[in-house]
Amino acid sequence: MKTSKKKVENEARRDFLKQSSVLSALVLSPGKAVKDPEWEEKVAAPFEKVSLKLEINGIKHNLTVEPRTTLLDLLREQLHLTGTKKGCDFGQCGACTVHSDGQRINSCLTLAVTEDGKKITTIEGISKGDDLHPMQEAFIKHDGFQCGYCTPGQIMSGIACIREGHADTEDEIREYMSGNICRCGAYPNIVDAIMEVKKGGQTV
Amino acid sequence: MKAFQYVRSTTAKSAIDALAKDPAAMFLAGGTNLVDLMKRGVTEPDKLIDISRLPYNKIEKESSGVRIGALALNSQVAEDKLILEKWPLLALALNAGASAQLRNKATVGGNMLQRTRCGYFYDTEMDCNKRQPGSGCGAKEGYNRMHAIFGTSEQCIAVHPSDMCIALAALDSTVIVQGPKGERKIPFADFHRLPGDHPEKDNTLEKGELITAVTLPDSPYAKNVHYLKVRDRTSYAFALVSVAAALELEGKTIKSARLAMGGVAHKPWRLLEAEKALVGQTISEATFQKAAEIAMHGAKGYAYNSFKLKMAPNSIVEALKIAAGLTS
Numbered sequence: 001m002k003t004s005k006k007k008v009e010n011e012a013r014r015d016f017l018k019q020s021s022v023l024s025a026l027v028l029s030p031g032k033a034v035k036d037p038e039w040e041e042k043v044a045a046p047f048e049k050v051s052l053k054l055e056i057n058g059i060k061h062n063l064t065v066e067p068r069t070t071l072l073d074l075l076r077e078q079l080h081l082t083g084t085k086k087g088c089d090f091g092q093c094g095a096c097t098v099h100s101d102g103q104r105i106n107s108c109l110t111l112a113v114t115e116d117g118k119k120i121t122t123i124e125g126i127s128k129g130d131d132l133h134p135m136q137e138a139f140i141k142h143d144g145f146q147c148g149y150c151t152p153g154q155i156m157s158g159i160a161c162i163r164e165g166h167a168d169t170e171d172e173i174r175e176y177m178s179g180n181i182c183r184c185g186a187y188p189n190i191v192d193a194i195m196e197v198k199k200g201g202q203t204v
Numbered sequence: 205m206k207a208f209q210y211v212r213s214t215t216a217k218s219a220i221d222a223l224a225k226d227p228a229a230m231f232l233a234g235g236t237n238l239v240d241l242m243k244r245g246v247t248e249p250d251k252l253i254d255i256s257r258l259p260y261n262k263i264e265k266e267s268s269g270v271r272i273g274a275l276a277l278n279s280q281v282a283e284d285k286l287i288l289e290k291w292p293l294l295a296l297a298l299n300a301g302a303s304a305q306l307r308n309k310a311t312v313g314g315n316m317l318q319r320t321r322c323g324y325f326y327d328t329e330m331d332c333n334k335r336q337p338g339s340g341c342g343a344k345e346g347y348n349r350m351h352a353i354f355g356t357s358e359q360c361i362a363v364h365p366s367d368m369c370i371a372l373a374a375l376d377s378t379v380i381v382q383g384p385k386g387e388r389k390i391p392f393a394d395f396h397r398l399p400g401d402h403p404e405k406d407n408t409l410e411k412g413e414l415i416t417a418v419t420l421p422d423s424p425y426a427k428n429v430h431y432l433k434v435r436d437r438t439s440y441a442f443a444l445v446s447v448a449a450a451l452e453l454e455g456k457t458i459k460s461a462r463l464a465m466g467g468v469a470h471k472p473w474r475l476l477e478a479e480k481a482l483v484g485q486t487i488s489e490a491t492f493q494k495a496a497e498i499a500m501h502g503a504k505g506y507a508y509n510s511f512k513l514k515m516a517p518n519s520i521v522e523a524l525k526i527a528a529g530l531t532s
Binding site for chain 1: 218309438
């Protein structure tokens with residue numbers, strides 16, 4: 001699991017029509033908006049590529065994508081971070097689970113362009129060099145997989161499950177891990193692995 | 205996925221203007237339902253207006269009740285201290301829905317606007333009046349195990365799959381929308397609609413309208429509540445039947461009650477008559493059975509979902525018993 005250092009440069013970067021001047025003159029909820037400097041009004045035609053800034057596993061990327069590109073396809077096809085898996089591609093299996101600003105999401109149902117400015121962590125980003133993450137160690141120790149296809153998603157989800165405070169009992173883990181399907185049926189071992197990391201008290 | 209124009213909005217005004225002038229445009233928030241439908245070719249907007257970072261993601265206490273921003277995430281609302289303390293039924297319902305990953309993306313407004321749907325809506329080879337008005341309903345004479353038993357029409361028998369909305373229906377919430385003509389408030393009961401002759405319309409929003417918030421009035425239902433979801437697997441599945449039950453008790457006497465059902469109709473199904481029947485009664489299985497009987501007036505089963513005619517009243521009784529503390 002080596003982090004891909006490949007930096008993808010701006011390919012065919014273009015400027016986009018900014019329509020902010022006229023439209024932002026009328027704000028319906030004054031005082032509530034927290035202006036995000038990276039989040040500007042943008043328009044892109046179908047097939048036109050949109051510029052996008054993402055920090056992925058600690059590395060900043062300036063990218064361009066079609067609006068219809070999912071975060072999953074961006075990670076796998078453009079950045080060659082193939083640890084994140086495409087299972088169902090419809091948000092039902094959880095194989096594509098990544099963290100966005102620390103929160104677990106299905107990258108298959110997330111349009112990449114909507115993640116502009118966010119920090120993404122994938123399975124490639126959780127180990128420190130050759131030192132595996134405690135959750136990776138625990139999955140190996142407890143044999144938390146058979147074919148291994150769902151494992152990156154299970155591990156990313158398991159880490160989030162502990163961070164969210166939903167790993168206190170086996171039942172709670174089963175409930176909060178229900179978005180990750182394992183067709184080999186390694187569930188008991190997956191639950192054991194997460195329980196052990198939780199009980200170990202390490203920072204995940 | 206069919207290519208589309210992408211518009212990112214930073215103000216409600218620009219988002220509403222962009223939608224109002226383009227009949228083939230749609231808002232995009234969390235995308236958990238819309239992107240799914242777009243991938244399958246069920247919904248094919250020419251333009252997506254990204255509203256995901258408009259400033260409507262706060263949960264704010266008001267002088268009376270609470271205001272939940274339309275872009276508050278499902279997980280955010282389910283974990284919110286104020287919601288857990290005063291409106292726990294909403295948190296229970298939210299946590300019964302979808303998966304942790306989806307709840308981290310799905311917004312409150314988007315949850316309300318997820319399509320009322322069934323397998324025939326999703327399968328573009330099948331007839332579906334909701335997807336393609338006038339094409340017919342594949343479900344009525346087809347495999348209709350998941351389908352509605354209340355408020356159906358010749359055109360459509362699909363159900364609204366939200367759990368959150370069942371709690372919002374029970375808790376007398378109000379939907380706040382901004383549109384080209386300004387702001388308006390829609391009582392939750394009037395937000396979603398029955399299929400009638402226009403199953404393509406799931407709700408009463410008008411073109412260009414944007415949900416900005418949902419408000420809940422102060423509630424006496426902080427303690428005796430339960431959300432019961434009966435489904436084919438323990439977690440991460442749509443409801444066959446679900447029940448949101450809330451009781452205001454004085455000793456063993458019911459002062460007031462709120463009841464709504466999911467998985468049984470094209471919209472969240474509030475049980476007003478059953479609620480009335482509970483008021484002034486003593487909590488008991490017999491009382492709850494009577495209310496459940498009243499709730500089932502007008503129910504109609506189809507070839508594969510008639511089991512719901514029994515499951516629904518049983519679920520009402522069970523949910524009320526748990527809410528009342530008669531069983532755990």
